[in-house]
Amino acid sequence: MDDSFLLSDGEVAEFIVKGYHLVEPELPAGLNESIADQLDALDHNPGDAITEAVPELWQVLDHPQVKGALISLLGHEYEVQSHRHWHCKQPHSGHMNWHQDGLNNRDTLINRFLGLYYPTDITPDMGPTVIVPGTQFRNAPTDRMAHYTNIRGQVPLVVKAGTVAFTHYDLWHGTAANRSDHKRHMIKFLFRRTKENEQPSWNHDPESKDKPTDWNARDTAADPNNILNFSNPLQVSQSDHYKERAIRRKNWDYLMGKTA
Numbered sequence: 338m339d340d341s342f343l344l345s346d347g348e349v350a351e352f353i354v355k356g357y358h359l360v361e362p363e364l365p366a367g368l369n370e371s372i373a374d375q376l377d378a379l380d381h382n383p384g385d386a387i388t389e390a391v392p393e394l395w396q397v398l399d400h401p402q403v404k405g406a407l408i409s410l411l412g413h414e415y416e417v418q419s420h421r422h423w424h425c426k427q428p429h430s431g432h433m434n435w436h437q438d439g440l441n442n443r444d445t446l447i448n449r450f451l452g453l454y455y456p457t458d459i460t461p462d463m464g465p466t467v468i469v470p471g472t473q474f475r476n477a478p479t480d481r482m483a484h485y486t487n488i489r490g491q492v493p494l495v496v497k498a499g500t501v502a503f504t505h506y507d508l509w510h511g512t513a514a515n516r517s518d519h520k521r522h523m524i525k526f527l528f529r530r531t532k533e534n535e536q537p538s539w540n541h542d543p544e545s546k547d548k549p550t551d552w553n554a555r556d557t558a559a560d561p562n563n564i565l566n567f568s569n570p571l572q573v574s575q576s577d578h579y580k581e582r583a584i585r586r587k588n589w590d591y592l593m594g595k596t597a
């Protein structure tokens with residue numbers, strides 16, 4: 338595995354803070370189109386057997402850019418879990434409510450998360466997945482969350498063909514209505530850590546912790562300390578922010594191989 342595909346300190350810190358990371362792997366020419374054509378032709382949803390129906394999906398998961406992100410966040414011995422799902426959003430179908438796939442327990446560990454692969458370009462009218470960066474540490478009953486409408490800071494995953502979006506298991510997300518004439522394909526995968534880190538599994542620079550603290554650089558910082566301390570994607574209040582900061586720091590220490 339070429340180290341150049343591993344994430345940087347800043348990218349790992351951004352994942353902890355925002356709860357997502359996008360990878361745009363340079364896949365072999367024609368691969369996305371071939372996968373999309375096979376999905377278009379399926380007459381039923383094979384559930385977990387989607388990778389048997391479309392074995393080329395493994396080429397996406399095996400791409401070094403995809404593996405590099407997975408190793409960085411889940412360790413060298415991460416596992417692709419057996420559960421996966423093809424989300425085919427039919428033309429002119431409605432939205433999906435906000436929800437979380439995980440347990441929303443303000444997790445101080447990063448042991449499992451989703452990878453959402455889109456084999457075609459996703460335009461705003463095609464029913465993109467919509468995520469709310471920074472919500473992964475927030476508790477909200479699902480039935481209440483389902484009534485929320487437009488949430489400040491939401492990001493529609495309007496992405497180019499081949500994108501894999503890694504999303505924290507507790508990140509709030511939903512789907513916009515598909516107002517187009519096209520099927521919107523997304524394959525959801527689940528990944529799991531099998532072994533705790535004894536040291537960072539990404540491109541860690543031990544000197545990155547020595548960068549001066551700079552509150553004013555909070556939106557542009559590239560070093561982990563400034564990102565973990567100051568980034569505030571939801572623009573939450575100071576009282577919320579310091580609680581969140583403590584969880585972020587435990588996440589970071591855990592990934593660094595220290596006991597959280």
Ligand SMILES: O=C(O)CCC(=O)C(=O)O
Pocket residue numbers: 424426433438464465466467510511512523525
């Ligand atoms: O289809 C989508 O865009 C999102 C699906 C989803 O929310 C889920 O699988 O939990």
